[in-house]
Amino acid sequence: PTARLTLDPAFRIGSVDRRLFGSFVEHMGRCVYTGVYEPDHPAADEDGFRTDVLDLVRELGVTVVRYPGGNFVSNYRWEDGVGPREARPRRLDLAWRSVESNAFGLNEFMAWAGKAGVEPMMAVNLGTRGTAEALDLLEYTNHPSGTTLSDLRRSHGVDKPHDVRMWCLGNELDGPWQMGHKTAHEYGRIAAETARAMKRFDPSLQLVACGSSNAHIDTFASWEATVLEHTYDFVDFVSLHAYYEPVGGDVDSFLASAAGMDRMITAVTATADHVGAKLRSDKRIKLSFDEWNVWYQSRFAGEHALDWRPAPELIEDVYDVTDAVVVGSLLITLLRHADRVGAACQAQLANVIAPIMTRPQGPAWRQTIFHPFARTARHARGTVLRVEPDSPVVDTARYGEVPALWATATHDEESGEVVLFAVHRGRGEPLTLTADLRAFPAARVREHLLLHDADTTAANTAEQPDRVRPRPVAGTRADGGALTVELPPVSWTMIRLA
Ligand code: AHR
16 A cells, blocks of 8 residues: 655644643652652652653653643642651642652752753642632742742742743543532633733733543533633633543554544634634634543553552553554644644653653663654654645544554754654555655655564563664665655654755
8 A cells, every 4th residue: 555745845734832742740659759759769869850760851852841730739739849848748649549748849840840951831729729829839939039938939949930931720620530620610710710810920921721631521622612711811721631542452443543632632723713703802722732642541440549658559551562653643643733732741751651661769761652752852843844645544443534644744944854754553554655855856864763563562661671662764765856665554653854
């Protein structure tokens, strides 16, 4: 089978917002404790941060990190995590039925973010708390000095304000599992009033209203419509969350997960624009896909019903080759919607459904899904080109017929580099892809990487941390204004041209 596409800078979707390559650190399982923070680890620095993990975070190319939850934030008191460590309370975390020591809190996260070179994205608790506590947190975090809360921060050794730009107004409050679960009307009101007050403090803050926790929940789309009717004038983003897995062993549909993400983005964009039209508003709400990943929820059903322990092992998915290909295809979808998706966070960063795994007192390593993320984050720059592949289809139970080839391309006007990202999500024959390069007649192949393995269940472990990784493909040439490559079934490909 063959597929074709054309790369032409005349057809553009939008600029690549660096915030598309975000991640998420939640106080959940071992993401914080023994993930990013483990003071007695041999590789810990003076702040207790694991430098082996910091190195991997930088290599992953993460740009923005959402914190501190997730479900955790909806029963969190931010005050517990600041000030002298010995005075910080131990609390029950009802979201994950764990014990929270509060050894790591706001200022530790900001120091860690500085070392990792990432922008912090904060979430406030609109579950068990409300506008007043969110404003207190904002004042403590962002106000320079001269008030009780800003001076409290300074007394905690942080002289300069953190100046956090992007704030999530709660987390998944549509979900009945959420502490402080609300109706769309209840949430819309508290989100609007909190946002209005936060913008009185600083109108340039970027605020995210909670959209639905997934596209299958009964209230999907009507939740967004009601929430945005309340919040439209005060927020900049609406959030999307989605996790994918092979439901009932249906691997073909799983490989087509990007079709689900694509439809969700289209649906939320349409809903937001419908509200904008009703309100006669010229403003366009952007999308923050601030939780996405592969997550085998079926493997971990009921896992959070644990005894009360600090940092239990929770949802530590081990990812294989198929999962990495799906993650690569989800990144392609985010790029294909670069005109509306302004931020996205893979959930989560370490140990908990994460690209980075660690052992307490032991090594840190890259899961399979690390690789397509790292390469896309590093090389997708400039403008996303509109590529419309012509491809054979795969028939799936969940999404109907989807193109076997899922692709996008970016063009960096500064460096002149054009990068093609392509996934073959069929499981049968290889696909011969021809890219028409008539608009880039002088382009030469700088790098051709392929992530593929005859054993699609191969994974990386502490013992074999590099079992699965992208490998260079030699000899690929762009001749006569065209490039022809073979895409093996279940594979992710990146080709850099300049
Ligand atoms: O990322 C794990 C959990 O998934 C988050 O806490 C929650 O927001 C979502 O349901």
